[in-house]
Amino acid sequence: MEQVVDKALRGMALLKVRDIRHWTDRTFSFHCERPASFRFRSGEFAMIGLLAEGKPLLRAYSICSPAWEEELEFYSIKVQDGPLTSRLQHIREGDEIVMRPKPVGTLVHDALVPGKRLFLFSTGTGIAPFASITRDPETYDKFDQVVLTHTCRQVGELAFGYDLTRRIREHEFLPEVVGDKLVHIATTTREESPAMGRITDWIRDGRLAAATGAPLDPATDRVMICGSMAMLQEHKAICEELGFVEGSNSEPGQFVIEKAFVD
Template identity: 60%
Template sequence: AGARPLQFPIPANVYAETVVSVKHYTDRLFSFRITRPQSLRFRSGEFVMIGLPNAEKPVFRAYSIASPAWDDELEFFSIKVPDGPLTSQLQKIEIGDTVIMRQKSTGTLVVDALTPAKRLFMISTGTGIAPFASLLRDPDTYEKFEQVVLTHTCRDNAELTYGQELVAELENDPLIGELTGGRVTLYNSTTRESSERMGRITALIGSGKFYADLGIDKLDPETDRIMICGSMHMLRDVKELAESLGFEEGSLHHPASFVVERAFVG
């Protein structure tokens, strides 16, 4: 595929990187990988601001990096919003195109914001799975936690594919396959299309079906840590649930038992 010419010069102080692959999952979701700037350092789970060089003042949006900190490419998982200022254009990128990126990464979904524990629960909806795709491929996650449970709830089955492929590939990964063996559990549900398991994660945990399905003990701040990523409403409800179970929100300055971050929405 030929690179399309840039319409505008690259702004100062941003990285300009090349698209190396694009994968469309549904008419609402796609993932892509770009080259990684040599000087970029980030913690697995963090986000960066990305944009396209298609205007004098390009639109930047927060994107969680879905690849781990050791990877020599950067992966992102994105929604497509038909009239979204960035995603309406971003969804059209092809191999060889340029994506621009601000130079600083940040974010709260990092293992250092949690105190050590036995089990780590990653609760996600939609594109909120992206930071967990990074953390699940980082050896540090397995150094700190014995068991990892990833929940991913989407509207329909096709939207679950990205996470299912991610977890299936973990076992075959030459770098971390040995670490992850038998320690990662994927828990899927859909809310708008029938599937093997239906319902919002808040309802599934609330009713106890979540624990029964997995055959595990209830969430307990003594043994467990929780990371949450999804839409604003989802964050509010899952955070409320976590707090009702005695979990306390942490940060890098004050590590505790759960952390929260809003997924990119448009």
Template identity: 30%
Template structure:
């Protein structure tokens, strides 16, 4: 049975009206980059809880989560209203197998996300294991609007820290952004445009992680499989590792 830690809100950064990052101070706990916990709030109707990936890397003094506000949602609108000093509970232990230990070696690693699905990748970027294992890392973030492109400054810090090793590729589908494609991920992969922009191939020697909207995952996975890449399973290692929360 899950146990709960009590955390204190230390920051609630609003990227825009429906996207925010919340930070909590909690007692130290162990987790692996890519895992998730449940955030819980006690309300007059009982405890409300939902799963969210940790954005911070293991060893951080604060726990951080990237949250999209769901209209009519039971928890996200409440989280958005939390202020410094408010209390929020975190489930223990952390869960999930969307971690680098489950990913085989490859010539390159593609971290493909949509929306808040970039969260677990940010956690991974702060670990030594990622940079030691893969010579070329491609971080793809597909969003609707430019304002959805959270954490760009943090990503640039990693690019400066590991020059030439990380390529960051935003995709904005619903408004123009100079030098940034607007098509959906499967179409960009099918045409080869994504590979050309990122200057990395997608072959059966690649490793691809997918996290985000279920439709993006389903369609992108199907496209990759049509190119000869296979789903990664413990009993049969492949190329495509998937995480879905809803």
């Protein structure tokens, strides 16, 4: 059996879990050790998971940590009958997860042409890659304003984003780098909150322009989008209607979307 497991883990890294935080009954995050040889660009994702019956069960997870961080952080939903998350949500400190050490993804600076403002549109756990992007000094070197939007159904589900901005404010060196460039807009779609509605509606009715100083403009703005498939399609359609051109690692553009999903 050990030989079978060793073969299954060939090319994989085993990472020890250091702490877990359950944000709601539907979401949790955890930190784990980072292999010294593991390199990634802020905004990329990795295939991580657990051993199930001697075989790695992997799913794509955006890395929440910025590229300079010594630990790796991941943010996940809980799906009770999900092949992976039904097990992963029960991990404890000291447990090990499996990772394929080949990060990839399109939510990176290299996939965008230069601009003045960066909009990060997210729903639910789609905020994960932007936890990396918003803590990367390169982001603020490249853009004069960074707008992070996070939309969830319930107020409690916005907690990860609020904690993220708190960590940025209280960090040793990030406040000097970020200054007043970061704008955080958190909205809900079901539970009553100070800011209601989908950001797509905010774009259409002018609320986003009012909150950020100007409407979306492909001449000056760049966009990253991460969320459900329906959310991606709606935001992509709006961007294209406004004249934005989709980018990739090989051909940078004015907006990019992430197509990797967790179960």
